[in-house]
Amino acid sequence: MDSLETTPISLDVRIEFSRAAFEVIARRIGVRVLHVKGTTLDGSLRSRRRSGTDVDTMVDPLALPAMHAALVQHGWAVYSSFVEGSPFGHAQTYHHPEWGYIDMHRRFPGIVLPDQDAFEVLWAGHDTHVSAGIECAIPSVDAQAVLFVLNAARDLDVLGDEARALWSGQDEQARIRRSRLVRMLHAEVAFGAGLGDLERYRGRREYLLWKTVSQGGGRLAEWWGRIRAAPTFGDALRTAAQAPRVNRSVLAHELGREPDSRDVFLAFLRRVGSALRSIRPGNGART
Structure with missing residues (x-):
């Protein structure tokens, strides 16, 4: 029998299926997951579409051991640990031979509120995004806006102008809601860095x-x-x-x-x- 020719799966498609696979595993063991960044970002917050190269998730901190065990059981391997991944110890990266890379966050860099409390704040009012036919929980648009600016603080050359444009272009009510969320998350310093206003927090x-x-x-x-x-x-x-x-x-x-x-x-x-x-x-x- 002749071998069949195969067409490589595009990165965008693989990421959507990878996200869905992660979500299905989490559901089976009853773990809450928020999918962040990449294609889950609301279109009103970005000037152009970004798919990224991996899947970013925030997992209920209490459920991290259970989620780790389930991922390993389903063929995922740790690529870099929480301790080794970044100055913030915020994520553990996994790799799967078919699905690629996933970052499992226990916190979001810049948020000082304790991890479990921060997750509950972000989980409140969450929305949904469909990946490969699977509904995935995502933060509210207001929370996404805050996370976008926090993320920009670590990549100002690429995201800084976009973060500042997002913040200056929103209406007053959105600014009030999102500023309140920044304070709830105790994220003022990193948020200031993302907007180029870090010197205001020199004493922190x-x-x-x-x-x-x-x-x-x-x-x-x-x-x-x-x-x-x-x-x-x-x-x-x-x-x-x-x-x-x-x-x-x-x-x-x-x-x-x-x-x-x-x-x-x-x-x-x-x-x-x-x-x-x-x-x-x-x-x-x-x-």
């Missing part, structure tokens, strides 16, 4: 972190910002202890294999060297 503990994230700076400045932004002394100590650690998952992806002790040691030396270079005079590091 998250200021240095968001200055580094949104405007650039050395690695030491980023880590000091993370330590200062920690909500408790214990969190600050744990963050400081993580600073010199090598991200083994990222290193494995770079090498194309599991790193051995020599690989980790060399990566550690590079990490220290990068940190030292970032504090040399004239390097442009921000304080």
Whole structure:
């Protein structure tokens, strides 16, 4: 029997089926999921369509262990962990050989309200988006607008103009509702960074972190910002202890294999060297 020719599935189609697959798994075990960013973003909030390269979800924080177990059972593997993924420890990335990549968020960068409380705020008044025939819960349009600006704070070169245009172009009632939501989420500092108004929050503990994230700076400045932004002394100590650690998952992806002790040691030396270079005079590091 002759083999059949196959046509590669487009990225947009794969993402929609990946989103639907994630939603079906969550429903089967009774887990609440909010789908964010990408094609779920309301058309009134974006100047052009963005499909992205992966699926972004926010999962009920209490249900993260159950969702992780279900994903692994269905063929998903951890690509990068919460600890290793970003300065905010906000998402764990999974990969599936057919469906591609999914980011499972336990929080959204910039939101300081405790994770469970923040999820409940965003879940309230949620709407729906249909992916591959499956209804998926998404945040309300107001919540989407707030999350868009928060997301822009980490990518000002690409999203900054669009975030500022969104905020300046909305009507007064929408501005009042969305400003109230920002305060409810305790997200004022990152929100200010997304709108280019960060200096208003210079006295807040998250200021240095968001200055580094949104405007650039050395690695030491980023880590000091993370330590200062920690909500408790214990969190600050744990963050400081993580600073010199090598991200083994990222290193494995770079090498194309599991790193051995020599690989980790060399990566550690590079990490220290990068940190030292970032504090040399004239390097442009921000304080």
